Amino acid sequence: MLAFTIRRLLQAVLVMLVVALISFTLFRFVGDPVNQMVGVETTPEQREALRERLGLNDPVLVQFGRFITKAARFDFGTSYQFRQPVAELIGRRLPATLELSFVSAVLALLVGIPMGVYTGLHRDSWLSKLFLSISLIGISLPTFFIGILLIFVFAVTLQWLPSFGRGGVVQLGWWSTGLLTWSGIKALILPAITLGLFQMTLIMRLVRSEMLEVIRTDYIKFARARGLRERSINFRHALKNTLVPVITITGLQLGSIIAFAIITETVFQWPGMGLLFLQAVQNVDIPIMAAYLMLIAFLFVTINLIVDLLYFRVDPRLRVERAAH
């Protein structure tokens, strides 16, 4: 178990190095940042001086080494456009994105799993068919469209919820949270639904198909033959056996929720990392883009590590055989 964790950690470090290399080299070819930073009347000498100051004239390997050592200390340089440390910029935006992502992931799980169990158990009920039809919408409609639709219904027509922004936030150290104010929670609802709908339907369909599989197994039949209570059979014996694939997908999806919050953040003008990243792309702000990629890779690697460890928690067959036999 410990050896496994260490091995996985080493792999994670390797993955991070590769991502760092890719993000670093890719951005060498995106465009010349100097063009973005200076005005039209800047002389070539001034440009050259700026290049020298930013270290853009050094050999690529030297630049990469500098990038890595600084990144390890959470120093991603200074944003070309904002002239502020990137770590600070991202640190200010990170809580908004993470809050949005986690709320939508939790929403997706809390709604998706019970719906999946229900539709798996009651295949022919009209409610199951309704859920499945809704899930088709969630899977096939693009995120931005769902967002705009929700804004139209709940913000414009009914005027129940705000259409943009984060509402009131409370500062907890460097972390700004919108979960403690009423307006913050209200502002979170629509973006969270928009972002989580796809994952929710995905989880529902996954749990459903796993459920259909599991309730046909011998151990569920045997549990029935022993007269165990329905609730225990469905939610203890069957659900736990559907969890391994659900954990896998949920883990991966959580990563992509964070990474692809960009669209939802744009639709709702959510002050998160996605918006920051989009601005960075438009302005060829390499330090921000590189840091963003690194951060997303880091989140993916971390989530994967947690997922692998969760497998052990759920499935005893993966744990190391103990002496007993």
Add this chain to the structure above:
Amino acid sequence: MTGQPLLSVKDLRVEFPSRRGVLTAIDGISFDLREGEVLGVVGESGAGKSLTGTAVIGLLEPPGRIAGGEIRLKGERIDNLPPAAMRKLRGKRIGMVFQDPLTSLNPLFTIGDQIIETIMTHLPVSERQARDRAVALLEEVGIPAAGQRLSAYPHQFSGGMRQRVVIALALCAEPELVIADEPTTALDVSVQSQIIRLLQRVCRDHGTAVMLITHDMGVIAETADRVAVMYSGRIAEIGPVRDVIKSPSHPYTIGLMGAIPSLTGDHDRLTQIPGSMPRLDSIPTGCAFNPRCALTMDRCRVERPDLIPAGESQAACWKLLESEEASR
């Protein structure tokens, strides 16, 4: 026979509605099972033996359904009980052992969890008492160091050991009847007889009746008091094991017995029954066995025979009636 039977099945029909019409998988079978008795049910694959067991314990998979007849447990009808009442009866009064011990146990729960949950579902005991009972049960079915093995997962046991656990699970609320559906088929030959003997011993000790479903005549001969031979969803012959094996009356049973190799036998070739069992959608009219039977008469093709007494057993064959009439 005195008193009422423990289990009484009368004219049981099990049907599967399908797109091309209703398939009758079990067609009017009747049998009784006395308390503490071991009834063997034999037949080829698809003869309806397992289905009979599943129907009795009320676990038919939809769209399969009981379309007629009745099942009584100690005189009380159980085939039309509401699901909740049937659930309470399963495990408590009727236990079941499945074929494959490798897949019968939930892989994600310790066997202790599974036994204790079952005990506490059916008996009004504390968790402490349930645990003690679980240990006693595991010891009874021959699991060494039972107390420690409670916290082991199914994959840490061998196949034979797992089947012992399954038997302990089936017996943990002291049911009056255990339906054992091919309990040894998936096991190693060397383990099979141990498990059968174990099942026989524990059930005798607890006074539990057993409906032993198998296609192994050897197992039946060794274990059962009576045997029912099934063919195409019907009972071909039923009676005391000795009678059915020594002097089978139904041509199908005779064929079956001829197909068993014997260690001392002097036959070079085993006899075989020509053809194969009909599919559910093409069961012939009259006696289901008539296309394969060497003794088929006109009546066999038209009219379905009922069980007719033949010595101490009963067989569904018109020939018997004829010989009975002839001897009169």
